Amino acid sequence: MPAEPLLTVTIDRFVSVPGKGLVRLVGAAGSEPPPPVSAELQPIYLALRHGDLARARSLIDALEPARNEINHITALRVFAQMLSGELTAAHDLALTLDESAFAHNTVRSAYAAVLLVAGENDEAARLLEEVLQEDSRHEIARYVYALWRAQCGELQSAHDLLVSLCRDYPDHALARLQLGQVLMAAGDVARAGTLFEAAIDGAPMLAQGWERFAALLVVGGQPQEALQVAKRGLSWHPGSRPLLEILARSALAVGAFDIAVDATRLVLVTCDDDPVAYANYAVALTAANRRETALTTLREAIARFPDDEPLQQLRGEIEGVSR
Numbered sequence: 001m002p003a004e005p006l007l008t009v010t011i012d013r014f015v016s017v018p019g020k021g022l023v024r025l026v027g028a029a030g031s032e033p034p035p036p037v038s039a040e041l042q043p044i045y046l047a048l049r050h051g052d053l054a055r056a057r058s059l060i061d062a063l064e065p066a067r068n069e070i071n072h073i074t075a076l077r078v079f080a081q082m083l084s085g086e087l088t089a090a091h092d093l094a095l096t097l098d099e100s101a102f103a104h105n106t107v108r109s110a111y112a113a114v115l116l117v118a119g120e121n122d123e124a125a126r127l128l129e130e131v132l133q134e135d136s137r138h139e140i141a142r143y144v145y146a147l148w149r150a151q152c153g154e155l156q157s158a159h160d161l162l163v164s165l166c167r168d169y170p171d172h173a174l175a176r177l178q179l180g181q182v183l184m185a186a187g188d189v190a191r192a193g194t195l196f197e198a199a200i201d202g203a204p205m206l207a208q209g210w211e212r213f214a215a216l217l218v219v220g221g222q223p224q225e226a227l228q229v230a231k232r233g234l235s236w237h238p239g240s241r242p243l244l245e246i247l248a249r250s251a252l253a254v255g256a257f258d259i260a261v262d263a264t265r266l267v268l269v270t271c272d273d274d275p276v277a278y279a280n281y282a283v284a285l286t287a288a289n290r291r292e293t294a295l296t297t298l299r300e301a302i303a304r305f306p307d308d309e310p311l312q313q314l315r316g317e318i319e320g321v322s323r
Contacts, residue, residue, distance in 0.1 A: 034168035035137055044076055049172045051206030056080045075106040082113045090114045105131045109141040150182050158182050173203030204236050211242040223253035241267055257288035275305045279314055286318050294318055
């Protein structure tokens with residue numbers, strides 16, 4: 001009996017990415033422009049769409065908002081903190097707002113994003129559904145709700161929300177990135193790669209775009225291409241551990257052992273509390289025919305992590321090669 005497919009969802013409506021010729025969009029509802037925000041907030045929204053969080057924060061800090069925009073500004077700050085992974089700070093800032101502020105749709109949407117990352121999914125979904133009932137085209141609510149639907153396995157729903165964002169905001173690199181993730185989950189790897197590439201072309205400050213695209217190339221058996229993408233990404237994000245690890249893995253695959261050694265060493269500099277970083281460095285050193293240095297590295301690691309069996313096993317394997 002043939003095996004059942006892992007995924008039965010078929011996503012057949014896609015967004016066209018300028019310059020990439022991605023895919024068609026069938027039956028898009030409405031052609032009116034997206035709801036506007038004030039002129040002083042537009043650059044902040046653009047920076048957030050591009051994942052340029054440093055610029056978004058700088059713009060927020062420089063604002064002297066009108067009284068009626070204070071809650072909106074605070075919500076954007078909360079959202080930027082959430083995107084940066086500063087969950088506690090985002091949560092605490094949101095809780096400084098009073099009950100009247102939570103009547104603001106952007107405040108509720110930003111807080112829902114924090115709750116979703118914290119795992120409080122039911123409350124996050126409730127807030128987002130309230131917002132979307134009032135304003136079905138709210139930008140942040142649509143984006144966060146798409147993440148929630150994807151997390152629930154509702155790929156078609158997530159896809160349609162993200163397509164609507166890309167249609168309304170062709171510069172929305174975050175939406176393109178997440179749309180690529182949804183397409184990957186649906187098995188459409190080629191189109192996912194096109195979206196990841198489009199995201200980094202339009203928003204190089206979005207580290208996740210580089211990381212996803214390079215990782216996809218590795219999985220697709222294109223180590224040389226992954227190596228080049230990782231190098232380009234590291235010129236923008238030199239501290240990205242995922243890019244350094246992809247660079248090392250790709251370099252090993254193409255025989256560029258010195259590059260692999262340098263990349264794994266850089267990871268170890270900032271992650272010396274992780275035994276995996278030691279193991280990867282030792283593997284790269286061994287590939288570069290520097291076995292004694294690899295064994296010295298592993299002895300240091302085992303002294304720090306005496307109960308880590310993979311380190312012990314790796315040392316045995318390298319010692320066996322050395323004999």
